[in-house]
Amino acid sequence: MSESTRRMIGKWARGIAIALVVLVFFGPILWIMATAFKEPRDVYALKVFFTPTLQNIYASFDTPFFVGERTWNSIVVTMGTLVLSLPIATAAAYAFSRFRFPGGSVWSLGVLATQFIPPVIVIIPLFVAFRHANLLDTKLALVIANMSFVVPYAIWMIKGFIDSIPLDMEEAAQIDGASRLRAIWDVVVPMALPGIATAAIFCFVVSWNEFFYALVLSRQDATTLQVGLMSARTERGDAWEIMAAMGLIIILPMLVLSRFVQKYFAKGLISGSVR
């Protein structure tokens, strides 16, 4: 075999391999998204080509699936988690980056270590506490539960960015008469914005996708989209076309964000471990 034919074969093999990879990893998602637009009989006939319909989407917004309410709950819980967590995490990240605490790096490492606490252990006392406070099945309970994993992670991520901002600029601002808090707000926060944005994307993805805490803490009023998925399994059998419609709404923001997710989210999860 000549060198050029060998190279040709190699190129083709690579192309086929890449196509196969796309099929395996993206095909199922395309299939679910297509199912959302299929008539039920097309779903059960495994049709590849079909006339699209919006009937499932409409049906999913109706009784007993309430996708409208559940989407709203998901949005409120996710945004609530973001709005509360980011300022809190930014302040703590700044403090960990700029000041020394008694005990040294134990504190910031401790923040990272919280990520390894299994959710099943945290949820038991949280469930008891929320039950006691009459907060079961409220969006507030879900926001608080989400903050348990979002805040430590956001601290760790934002700290990495603040570490790389030179001290001189905020010192200069302070010499000009600004207070330290003023300097943080005017100088550090704008410069840390890419890091805060990275953390925001991470928080968005994990809060939006959070399932287990919402499953335990909500019944009806605060049910999010993720838990709502379970309602597609009715007594009359599984309504897969409804499940697909819900899945579509769950995936949509990820499709919009995928470019950023690739850039930031993956980096975020391993920040501090691999660089």
Place this chain on the structure above:
Amino acid sequence: MAADRLLKYWLIAPAFLVIAATLLYPLVAALWYSVHDWNIAQQATLGPFVGLENYTRVFADDPDFWHSIRVTLVFTAFSVVLTLVLAMALALLLTGGDPMRVYVRTLLVIPFAMSPALLGISWRFLLNPEFGAFSAVIGFVFPWLKGVPLLADPTLAMIALIASDVWHWTPYFMLMFIGALAALPQETVEAAQVDGAGKLRVFYEIMLPQLRPVLAIAVLLKAIFSLKVLDQVVTLTAGGPGTATETLAHFVFQTAFRWYDLGYAAAVAYLLAAVMAVLAGIYSRYVMERHP
């Protein structure tokens, strides 16, 4: 300067409050529950103190616990190995800066950004014996599995659970490995190629040894993620058929929120946490070494 010294505590105070309320308090409370006999369906307040009885029951007298340990270990072993091998293969295939590969990488992020709950329920749909797309393909490749309800078979359900997890995590570790491959010094690879070494040999003898630290971290991280696997167990198999895919986290979930045996569930959860703590300790030592 005195104001500064207070400022730092003010800055961490809100975060500390959140962590104390949502993590430290639950950890302490769960430990407290674990030495009590408390079924919340029977009484609203903490039951009688029983000392280490819950823990002795776990070890001495609960075959379900040991079964779920075995299930978790099998799941973890297979999902770690398969995910990382596949992720490395994909990283080698998709590394590089040409627009096509960058685009494919972006597409591949979506299985990873998909929620585990949706992933589980989607796979349940795709594996439906009558109208699941996966079942159709499987039935075509392995005719004897045509129309067989795969999730009703203990072994096949486990394979499905592992496969769904590998599918979910491979893109993430692929991105991690692509980052690591890009950071390898090109000279050594090129020198070996000039010496006439084949691609496989270059990979095994030049690249792999340099990737060892990254691989070690990947194994630890994936093991931690696998040990606490839960969401897709709930939505894909619900631990079944029977208890064939009952992982430890799912066992705790069932004990706490199906049987409402909070004291016992807390004890089992603490054993899971202990395993995680050991792994987390090893992990942070790695991180510390690289970021002193």
